[in-house]
Amino acid sequence: MFIEAIVLGVILGYLRGGKINNLNRIELRFPVALIATFIIEIILRLYSVNFNNSIANLIFDNYMYIHIVFYIIVIAILTANDKLKYMKIIQGGYILNLLPMMFNGGKMPISESALIRVGQSDMISFLKEGLIPTHQLIDSSTRFWQLSDFIPMKYPIAKVISPGDIVLSLGLILFIYHNMKSKEV
Template identity: 35%
Template sequence: MIIEGIILSIIIGYIRKGRLKNLENIQIKAWYLIIISLLLQTLAVRYTNYLKTNNTIFYLLHISSYIILLIPLIINHKLISMRLLTIGTILNLIPIALNNGQMPVALPQGLNATFDKGHVLATTTTKAYILSDIIPILKPYPLPKIISIGDIFLLVGIFLIIQYAMFKKD
């Protein structure tokens, strides 16, 4: 959903006569922590199975990635988009932290899916179910998925930061 939000924001920015080149003018303090967080999350979700690590290491890596991500989001809180990204990150962190480092996913009736290590099928014992991936975006949408309330905050935050950046002049 994040990629679609970025693409949509850039398209709308161009329609509004914004410039992608202006993205270089936006100043985000501690931006490198965002990259470190994404690398940690990728390591946790994609590679801990290959590295034969135990669930505790997966959990610590995954939760740490969110905590590290919160640092630049909070430092840059003056931008409304960063506040929305912070809220979305916290709303996603809660069910992940309470469900062994995995985001529960509620599949609509009749759908089957396979999950990466960062996701798990929601059950009756799922904690913070309301914050889990429970909002289906199905066909005719070209990239069907199930998202969370936190994902919506993240999407709007990313959309706004790109809009802001495309019109920011230095």
């Protein structure tokens, strides 16, 4: 959903006469730390599910904590940049996503019926077996299910999203749009 938000923000920016080069003028604090956080999380996630050794097992078994720590780091970096217009909306999306994870064992709850609606029913057995480090199925004990992944979205890429994803994506679209068209960043 975030790639779609970035692309939509760029398209809207262009349609309103903005320039992509204006994004270079954004005075983002800690950009290397932000990028490194995303890269490290992706590497750890891929390593933990694609390898079968003691390190991969350790990462997989503790991924719920790793995932929450990464979210907290991203929120801290966004807080350091909250003077930038629309950054608080992006930050709000991350916080909305963090809440259900924190109160459900570090994993984002996801709706079984929504997975079926978007044609991803094959994921259900993996989730039931605990083979996906980032998500778990919503059940009667799920807390903050209203902030969980329960919204089916078929286009442009089939997925199940959360209200936090929507807020975060809206913030990204507005942030990119504003900074592409703006002479002041």
